[in-house]
Amino acid sequence: MIPLEDLLIYSGLLFAVGVFGVLTRRNFILLLVSIEIIMNAAILNFIAFAAYSPSTTSLGGVTGQGIAVILIGLAATEVAVGLAIVVALNRIIGSVNVSKAMELKL
């Protein structure tokens, strides 16, 4: 079995990659991609802790996997709304560059 600390290091690196994308990219679609990478790093953390939880209780770490299922649904919802915003931005200001979107009201 893989050591837990290796998984957490990998998850932290993925989170950092996502943060790098959020900080440097101005294309709305690339921002969404970065947020997806960040959320997947969080999901990986939950699943790693679920796999390594002590089996003393009846359910043990299966709650972590349950939270991961909920998070996967949440992330898919967030992408759907984000892409609707992308389409609306492109229709109204003619660009998906977030630096050009000065008004919050679409």
Add this chain to the structure above:
Amino acid sequence: MTLELDTLVFVVVAGAGLVTAMAALMAREVVHTIMWLAAFFVSLGMLFFLLLAPFLGILELAVYAGAVTILFLFAVMVVRKRIFSQEAGTGFSVTAVLLTIVVAFLFTEEAIQINTPPPSRSYDVITLSTSLFANNGEWVIILGFIMLSALVGGVYLARESRGRPIKEEGQ
């Protein structure tokens, strides 16, 4: 100490995941970004299988590598005109790189300090669904409400007849 097969597979899959995640952010074309992102999701799904969570691996492959990737591709097809390389913004800023290094250091340093490998355990789908629907059903209901409001918001944002176009699009 011999190199176990699990560790070898983990190194390969994790390396592929990091490379594809970086490549997704470095690609100059948005379509290439989405393809790299799909490869990243596939590598993460393989990692979930390795972590004794086969149901979540399937879910990752179906929802992320399947649905989310296709959704991204449709969005790119709809807004295809100007969003390609000229707006990808593949530059670096020193502040962003420094902040990224700080974040990576903080997370990995905390992880290195965890030094007790606890026992591992696998769960079947019955246990997972019992935990999710019988013991923690309110989470699923809350997720349902969030998805419903997101559906309403998506329909509202994508309406054609609403609002005033600020700028004429070059036809």
